[in-house]
Amino acid sequence: MNNKIDHMKSFLTIVMMTFVFIGYAQNGTAGFVKVEQGEFRIDGKPYVFMGSNYWQGMNLGAPVSGDVERLKRELDHLQAMGVTNLRVLAASEADDEMKFAIHPALQTAPGVYDEDIWQGLDVLLVELGKRNMKAVMVLGNFWTWSGGFPQYLKWSGAGDIPFPQEEAYSWQNFVDYSKLFYTNDKAQKMMNEHIKKVINRKNSISGGLYKEDPTIMAWQLSNEPRAYDAQEVFISWTRKTSAYIKTLDVNHMVCLGTEGNTASKDAGVDVFRDNNDPNVDYITMHIWPQNWGWFEPSQGEEVYQEALQKVDAYWDDHVIAAKSLKKPIVLEEFGIARDNSSFSPEAGTEWRDHFFGYLFQKVTESIKENEPVKGLNFWSYSGEVKPVTPGAFWKKGDPFLGDPPHELQGWYGVYDSDESTLGLIKRYSDLIERSK
8 A cells, every 4th residue: 555655656746747847848947048157058058159130030020011931031041051049129119200210110109019010020039939049139229220219319309310321410419319318217218118018028929928938048228339428327227227127037138239348438338347237147249340440341451460459359358357247248240341342242252251250260269268258140141132222221111131221231231142151150150069
């Protein structure tokens, strides 16, 4: 009798443990990317990655206004190259007057949403999950191309946006406007309402909540938020917003989306100070030699070598900060134009390939040597389409490329026909996977 009771107890224990395990998986505590001992891990195993920026994924996934079949083909292509991580938009804000921005936008007025674009984000996450890819979800933007701070400010009554692409305004006019976000409670409240809504969204396809979806790697506060001379209020905003996200979602990591330091001290960002926050899980770093005046493809080898020295110094500064903070880094933006700084899709990619290969190798070595840089997202995947007018700004109705609407089309995007660049991506994705 006692043996039967013991067997029954053992059986019930196994059943209970099985249900606990199932509940563990279903409740979102398994399969999420976490930081442990200064590195990314999934269920205790190291996670490193070759990734891309693919901000247009939400719009392509929209059932009515998008191109779902193109999305699927491009995700298949990225997967075949070994890309396992995509940095995507989880927010876009634009009224009818918003220029140099994505249309159709997810949010067209404060709290007013386009359900077609919402469903596009649902589709994107489901398709990523099918391919075992992770998504970094960008929640805001310092620049206009997804609406971001400027659109929230306009909605809050801060006045018209001084678009720097227009002759009447300068980049200084624009940054002076966008940084007002850090002191505008009304604009911040609008953004917080969106953050709450997206984190708590129930996927219309899978039925799962975003905050319980392990396909999402992290929530990112903003694309390239800069402080300039408003550093105290900038830090106050990043601290409050990171903490707010953590109150809504215990499963996912949080990162800032800053460039790190940038090449300009005037930008008012500091990689150590900004990421020295217990609610910020990992560090982001961007490297833009052309934007920062270090090199462009028409200048030749001597200038290029000088630029690489600056890249190395910039990289080392960020690695030192990461070690001090005991946090991993993702090199989440970098790019360079086509040969001769041409916007034509027919132009070569020799200089881009040199630059990509150099940074791919640095990331691979970092992973192999257990240094802080654990992954990358190159800028940016344009996929199947080419610009309607190379070197012109995007217009409503144009196809979405990797180049966002506030930049000249054909500048930095990688096409599915760029065979030498794609070959590098595939080669180094294999090396990165073997280096962990």
